[in-house]
Amino acid sequence: MGPTMPPSKKAQSPSSGASASEGRSPPYRGQGEATEAEAGDLSLSLSASFSKADDEELTSLSWLHESTDLLNSFSHSGLRSVSPLQDAGHGQRSPSSSPSPDDPLLGDAHSFDLGTGANRKPPYSFSCLIFMAIEDAPNKRLPVKDIYGWILEHFPYFASAPTGWKNSVRHNLSLNKCFKKVDKDRSQVNDNK
DNA sequence: AAACTCCTAAACATGC
DNA sequence: AGCATGTTTAGGAGTT
Numbered sequence: 001m002g003p004t005m006p007p008s009k010k011a012q013s014p015s016s017g018a019s020a021s022e023g024r025s026p027p028y029r030g031q032g033e034a035t036e037a038e039a040g041d042l043s044l045s046l047s048a049s050f051s052k053a054d055d056e057e058l059t060s061l062s063w064l065h066e067s068t069d070l071l072n073s074f075s076h077s078g079l080r081s082v083s084p085l086q087d088a089g090h091g092q093r094s095p096s097s098s099p100s101p102d103d104p105l106l107g108d109a110h111s112f113d114l115g116t117g118a119n120r121k122p123p124y125s126f127s128c129l130i131f132m133a134i135e136d137a138p139n140k141r142l143p144v145k146d147i148y149g150w151i152l153e154h155f156p157y158f159a160s161a162p163t164g165w166k167n168s169v170r171h172n173l174s175l176n177k178c179f180k181k182v183d184k185d186r187s188q189v190n191d192n193k
Numbered sequence: 194a195a196a197c198t199c200c201t202a203a204a205c206a207t208g209c
Numbered sequence: 210a211g212c213a214t215g216t217t218t219a220g221g222a223g224t225t
Contacts, residue, residue, distance in 0.1 A: 125199060144213085144214065162201095165200095168199095168201065171202095172200095174215055175217085181215085
């Protein structure tokens, strides 16, 4: 799959950005939102089942992305490969996660050197970064603050970047249907959706 | 050129 | 009052 976002085409390129969630490789189609349509199968259905109850208590504090299957697939291939964590030297990810070098999708992200790249704008869209942060969380959900923290930790670039990026993160969480706001308490019970 | 996606900025509302 | 968070809108830029 393509679970990997093709990182890059431009730093902000989309090509896949959001793909994180949708991850797919379709040629450009959808991404973020579009994803609903694609990866959407899962996500949407999930959200549908959730929405009712959740809508009533959206006091949320944590965020999670929908779509477990996707996550799994990501963790097996895509995300891991894309995830800077491994390179970050935090040893959070197994080094073995080397993706197939042939995967065109990994292209730029692959070449993104955390060593030097960490201080540069990451070749992932905010949707991707958020996805990675959440994916990296044990419960697959994270409070906004922790998302900020994760991003800062793995992409020091943002430490010196204008604060606007936080706004972008919130904007993505809010706009991207792939991310779901969940109540804190509920999240403990419902841990895995 | 059009459609689409993403980024950024900003305004506003709400809660602590 | 100030800050953090969440939502929404708008404009610009890049890709297909």
